[in-house]
Amino acid sequence: MAQKTYMQALNDALREEMERDPNVLIIGEDVGQFGGCFGVTKGLFDQFGEKRVRDTPITESAIVGAATGAAAAGLRPVCELMFVDFIGVSMDQLFNQAAKMRYMFGGKTTIPMVLRAPQGAGIGAAAQHSQSLESWFMHIPGLKVAMPATPEDAYGLLLTAIRDDNPVVFLEHKVLYGVEGEVPDNAGAIPFGQAKICREGTDVTIVALSKMVYSALEAAETLAAKGINAEVIDPRTVSPLDMDTIIESVKKTHSLVVAHEAVKTGGAGAEIAAQVAEEIIDYLDTPIMRVGAPFTPVPFSPPLEEAFIPGAEDIVAAVEQIRS
Amino acid sequence: MAQKTYMQALNDALREEMERDPNVLIIGEDVGQFGGCFGVTKGLFDQFGEKRVRDTPITESAIVGAATGAAAAGLRPVCELMFVDFIGVSMDQLFNQAAKMRYMFGGKTTIPMVLRAPQGAGIGAAAQHSQSLESWFMHIPGLKVAMPATPEDAYGLLLTAIRDDNPVVFLEHKVLYGVEGEVPDNAGAIPFGQAKICREGTDVTIVALSKMVYSALEAAETLAAKGINAEVIDPRTVSPLDMDTIIESVKKTHSLVVAHEAVKTGGAGAEIAAQVAEEIIDYLDTPIMRVGAPFTPVPFSPPLEEAFIPGAEDIVAAVEQIRS
Amino acid sequence: MTISKKKMIEMYTTMYRIRQFESKLQEFFAASKIPGFVHLYLGEEAVAAGACAALNKEDYITSTHRGHGHLIAKGGDLKLMMAEIFGKSTGYCKGKGGSMHIADVDLGILGANGIVGGGGPIATGAGMAIQYRGEDRVAVCFFGDGASNQGTTQEALNLASAWELPVVFVNENNGYGISCPISKSMAITDIADRAAGYDMPGVIVDGNDVTAVYEAITAAVARARKGEGPSLVECKTYRWRGHFEGDACTYREKDEVDEWIKKDPIPRCAQKMLDEGILTEKELDALHAKIDTELQEAITFAEESPLPEPADLFEDVYA
Amino acid sequence: MTISKKKMIEMYTTMYRIRQFESKLQEFFAASKIPGFVHLYLGEEAVAAGACAALNKEDYITSTHRGHGHLIAKGGDLKLMMAEIFGKSTGYCKGKGGSMHIADVDLGILGANGIVGGGGPIATGAGMAIQYRGEDRVAVCFFGDGASNQGTTQEALNLASAWELPVVFVNENNGYGISCPISKSMAITDIADRAAGYDMPGVIVDGNDVTAVYEAITAAVARARKGEGPSLVECKTYRWRGHFEGDACTYREKDEVDEWIKKDPIPRCAQKMLDEGILTEKELDALHAKIDTELQEAITFAEESPLPEPADLFEDVYA
Ligand SMILES: Cc1ncc(C[n+]2csc(CCOP(=O)(O)OP(=O)(O)O)c2C)c(N)n1
Ligand SMILES: Cc1ncc(C[n+]2csc(CCOP(=O)(O)OP(=O)(O)O)c2C)c(N)n1
Ligand SMILES: [Mg+2]
């Protein structure tokens, strides 16, 4: 059992897959000697050389498209967007090309590529470097979308992403890079579409994504002190989305709060709430609450950014509101 | 009272605003002499000349960005994406630039531009020319999103879009272009954020977007024959979204079905369902159902495309399911 | 460069095959037999035929919305193509793709593409895979004059040149992007002028002369195979029909169209072969007849094939 | 071209103002006084100063992530800039934008930009508005060597040239995009080589010589005002610091950095002014002192200004 940072876990997963499979390669801006803007690819250039860890020009359409074309030609590229916010200049290659090629071609190709990208606010990077965009990706058939919260999940989900024969959008939270957690020595690939019950509880189900898992666990402790026993679930991938686990939990707790950092309106939480309202509304004793960012761009100044980012206290407030 | 096609209504709105305000101009691919791929700008080049109705190269980032820059400089550009699917090559200029400029600049600019784009399946145009992407746009603070269903709404909402000081994504349904409807002689601008009750009813609320409004009305007739009296609501804009009207209706009918042509997962219907489940779950006597496209790219072949596009029968089935 | 008899006949055959295929589609579209819309390659046959004649089966191509010619030239099966365009379950894509998305990865065809400029980055990726594995292959990206302005195309040109990838960019300059003449979409008249901005050779050829295209592409391909990096070959040509079938084409003068129809690449090549004694009139007729039969078989196959079942909708989304 | 005394002093003042501003930020960042990250313009002052000296207040610019220099040169208020970078409610953007999004539309500054290549289309749009209204204005787009490859930049170059818009594209070639030297990001060494692909003049100047920059931009601006269309001016320069503060800059040799520090544009300009008798040492000292005071006032203003209130979050999303 080793204690590792989220970043180290990602780095290990990349290294191991590259050692195992010569078809795996990394492309992106400053991923080489520099080790990536946040340091995730550190050391890989030294170990594998420029051929397999290659710096690109600042042309995200060409990066995502080259990964797509190389994947169609049989490689397993892992490409990095320095910030997920840059998907706007490369979305076509992802959603109209990579995601749809297999379907459009009648199933006659696979596109085994991974697009890694850091999401999230919290470092004062302002409106164009702090967004969380998972709901865009989960709306696109053909893509899979992973959002690990812990080092162990980061490691295990990235192994799965690289081995998957479909395009995977792998969303890391930049504030989590330095977070430590246990990664068992025998840790392995974690299948997509299997939610994790992070804390068992009986009174309310809190479904939380990415960094909000920590807020949810913190909220659960606060609630426990108030006699409310919350169950915390991390879906880990939002496409595929393990609704079975969520539904089982809500059948038990009769109450649901969904929490994510993305803007609440049109966020992934809406989908989860809607599915529950469609499948098991009769089990609910309370309204379904969503906790998410307000409907504003991400502001720069610390007090504004803090007010923007949803946290444990918002989850606590939501739970208390529906139980009052 | 004149009978007009949806296309003619759009064309009239453009013409009138251009006559009224010299700052309004149109740019886009083949919008000039050619009149636009679907014909919406027909005749405007002849009336206003190339200066105000200008063909662009096939460079959507430059089109959306030029509209943004010109809007910041005080014009009121209306730009056209030939198909909404092409947003993938121009998303950055829309969501990171146009949508956020005002906020990032501390409120010290306005971006009065309109991005018109046809959505939807039904003409055998396959995966890259048939999508409905409103849920992407409604997730972005700073944008407004209109989705007219009728000629009258197309006219009135487009007037409002052009006069609005914010970037507006104006989503037309390509299958509706030829649809006729009444446009009163005194028709005027229709405010954003005001849903329309298209049919009053007492037993179930059907919220439908764009072309699905017609399916909802058709479904309501079928249901009426079975003794179920449906209320049909068209929000007309999904950002802002008039939840008040929807909530009032559901308080009366105690039952909600949301219908749109976009892929159901992560669609606008999830947001509407989630808000209802958050605000007035106690009023509901039934599950909240969503009718939307399945989780697949849009296929080409007619029987597949037909199976893909949700219709009146799916709404009827949803209503019957929750009432059984 | 001397072109073998065999190559000449091969190229002619390809052009004629494309011509007949597209002419049939024109008929079928007019008769409402085809769903969706089609962009015909009539008049531009020499580009695809000349370019693909310089390639091996293992080489990759990316195509465009106007893709039938490229696919046929790269060896695409007429039966499977026709069935796909008819939306039949026996088609290349089981009816899921249609005219704009036909692909055959086994033949290196990484797809027609509905997005203008969509193919550039993908071809570059195929080039990256070739270089990565040290294979003796190239990737060819077909793109239009309109597509040449798209940012994705220019990013692809840059990446391919920065990494010296074995990619050949074949520009089909037919003078228009839908209704927009290049005089309005760009300040230059020769797209090859952009090559210098990527330090790659930029060559202009008569796109209606199949041998000229073949020679230019052969040189570019040889360069790519030697690891010397990408090239841009601009082929000046013209589309005879509207942008899509149904386009009234009011933006072009009849004279201009007539002028170009006179430059038809097919009789020009036929004449050359007759002149050089490569083929006799009789052999030419036999060749035509053979293709016509093949095409008729493809049509019959397409017509008699079943449509997909609605449930097929759900398959092939994920591997 | 003779440059007036006044213009020389103006440009020198601008450079010195930028230098001192950025040096202070370097200190503040090291002392953790600034939230987020900053990209300093140290070493590149001559580009912004020379370019903006050729502009009027009414002219537009679009800037980049490395924008402080452009903003100061275009007349940006140091108080409002400093307050913004400190995240204070008195800043240009009320603390909502920060270093990467400072704007002052009244001064024609259409924003710094966090997206590499984001400014090109916007500057082109401003150029379109100028042409539409027949105004005597120009729009200047600053962009880096890295940004030159981005598709958006190339689309902007194309649109501006196709429409002959009054836009001047000022490339700041500092040799690197973060850690990536231009030898790895493109096959060419001079970005000006791309101008021919858009039929616009492409000029290379010593970006550390403020008078050379001023002259080249003045010519390009004159051309634009006459309706003759856009130009591309490449300014060769270097950033002294890492990409952002905190970057250990391991990808550059110390020698290379030292070499460029020797080419410091500021003493070079000072020397020239002294040599030509434009200013005396004493006058120069007085000028410095004045700017230092001004800067100190800006710092005090920023430090003493209040942070925004959390509720301000919700304002300014819509007009
Ligand atoms: C990104 C994108 N923008 C616009 C279109 C619509 N469109 C399809 S083909 C075409 C013209 C393409 O012109 P060109 O590249 O010259 O090819 P040609 O049709 O002349 O063969 C346009 C504008 C598209 N499919 N994709
Ligand atoms: C679309 C996009 N891609 C990547 C980045 C990350 N990034 C910020 S600055 C930069 C380097 C820019 O290089 P250059 O244009 O040469 O400007 P310089 O920093 O040298 O002034 C990169 C890669 C970004 N902000 N936007
Ligand atoms: Mg063309």
Ligand SMILES: [Mg+2]
């Ligand atoms: Mg640089």
